[in-house]
Amino acid sequence: MPSSQSANHANLLRLHGLHVTAQRLAVLGAVSEMPHGTADEIQELVRAEIGTISRQAVYDALGTLADNGLIRRIQPARSPARFEDRVDDNHHHIVCRDCGLTMDVDCKAGARPCLDVTENFGFAIDEAEVIYWGLCPACQKSEKTVLSKSNPSLPSLP
Amino acid sequence: MPSSQSANHANLLRLHGLHVTAQRLAVLGAVSEMPHGTADEIQELVRAEIGTISRQAVYDALGTLADNGLIRRIQPARSPARFEDRVDDNHHHIVCRDCGLTMDVDCKAGARPCLDVTENFGFAIDEAEVIYWGLCPACQKSEKTVLSKSNPSLPSLP
DNA sequence: ATCCAAAACTTGACTTTGTCTAAAATTCAT
DNA sequence: ATGAATTTTAGACAAAGTCAAGTTTTGGAT
Numbered sequence: 001m002p003s004s005q006s007a008n009h010a011n012l013l014r015l016h017g018l019h020v021t022a023q024r025l026a027v028l029g030a031v032s033e034m035p036h037g038t039a040d041e042i043q044e045l046v047r048a049e050i051g052t053i054s055r056q057a058v059y060d061a062l063g064t065l066a067d068n069g070l071i072r073r074i075q076p077a078r079s080p081a082r083f084e085d086r087v088d089d090n091h092h093h094i095v096c097r098d099c100g101l102t103m104d105v106d107c108k109a110g111a112r113p114c115l116d117v118t119e120n121f122g123f124a125i126d127e128a129e130v131i132y133w134g135l136c137p138a139c140q141k142s143e144k145t146v147l148s149k150s151n152p153s154l155p156s157l158p
Numbered sequence: 159m160p161s162s163q164s165a166n167h168a169n170l171l172r173l174h175g176l177h178v179t180a181q182r183l184a185v186l187g188a189v190s191e192m193p194h195g196t197a198d199e200i201q202e203l204v205r206a207e208i209g210t211i212s213r214q215a216v217y218d219a220l221g222t223l224a225d226n227g228l229i230r231r232i233q234p235a236r237s238p239a240r241f242e243d244r245v246d247d248n249h250h251h252i253v254c255r256d257c258g259l260t261m262d263v264d265c266k267a268g269a270r271p272c273l274d275v276t277e278n279f280g281f282a283i284d285e286a287e288v289i290y291w292g293l294c295p296a297c298q299k300s301e302k303t304v305l306s307k308s309n310p311s312l313p314s315l316p
Numbered sequence: 317a318t319c320c321a322a323a324a325c326t327t328g329a330c331t332t333t334g335t336c337t338a339a340a341a342t343t344c345a346t
Numbered sequence: 347a348t349g350a351a352t353t354t355t356a357g358a359c360a361a362a363g364t365c366a367a368g369t370t371t372t373g374g375a376t
């Protein structure tokens with residue numbers, strides 16, 4: 001039901017006092033279709049859906065949506081920013097150091113991890129972001145191959 | 159004792175099988191002088207110390223040092239990469255959403271937080287990175303000022 | 317229904333951060 | 347001292363994102 005989906009999205013936008021535009025609906029739709037997508041990937045999806053959109057509009061929409069809490073922006077090291085529509089549920093991410101593959105994980109603890117810090121330096125802390133770094137199954141395999149060929153051991157993100 | 163400092167650094171480099179060069183020593187020195195510095199800031203410090211260095215050499219040195227575990231690279235969202243020489247001690251960071259100010263914190267728990275995840279998708283996880291997001295004391299103040307002037311509420315990093 | 321001010325979008329140049337390549341210089345084991 | 351391998355330099359290039367000015371769209375008020 002894509003139509004009820006976008007009706008939903010339209011309401012979400014109104015709820016936050018944002019104008020409802022084709023671009024924003026398409027961006028919001030793309031982010032939920034492709035969790036952890038980059039701005040570029042989102043843009044491609046959006047173009048597939050509404051034909052055309054400027055790069056600036058994609059960035060504007062992503063920025064506005066993120067600023068208003070409709071989506072979340074994560075930015076793992078050496079990777080462009082990624083976006084997802086799972087918000088307000090305290091989940092974290094596993095990111096592959098090699099290919100950038102990103103998966104959602106929940107903490108075993110369930111609650112927010114380590115919200116209390118020994119010293120907060122007067123900061124008003126509102127979020128604890130956790131990224132687990134490692135190698136995904138596929139990259140573990142190719143890492144072995146690569147090492148056996150005595151290749152440089154340091155991969156870069158795509 | 160800057161000389162014993164750099165002798166130390168030279169040994170560190172040798173220990174990791176890296177050539178000892180003036181540039182690497184200066185970069186290593188700059189990173190310890192200015193924890194959480196960006197590549198640009200490091201470059202300025204290095205130039206102040208050894209007069210001249212190419213941008214590429216700064217990036218090469220930072221990359222090599224990070225790859226070999228002599229320094230750590232962190233990359234908060236919407237900020238360029240930052241570097242520090244505190245490694246192997248499992249500390250985390252508080253980052254100001256507004257100005258990017260970064261401070262070190264230890265977890266109350268002491269041990270690595272949330273190392274166990276409910277589902278690891280076959281990833282070989284080797285690190286849990288935690289960033290606490292919030293506003294530093296200075297930006298809390300200016301945020302109030304800004305809001306009372308009904309300004310756009312969304313700041314950007316410097 | 318129409319109008320209008322504010323919000324959003326487009327376009328294209330620009331900035332920042334970082335990488336690639338080839339040539340020159342340096343390091344360090346012999 | 348010598349020479350092979352590693353580093354550094356210089357300058358072009360690339361990716362990701364931002365700025366600014368002008369145009370279009372939205373949605374509330376007539």
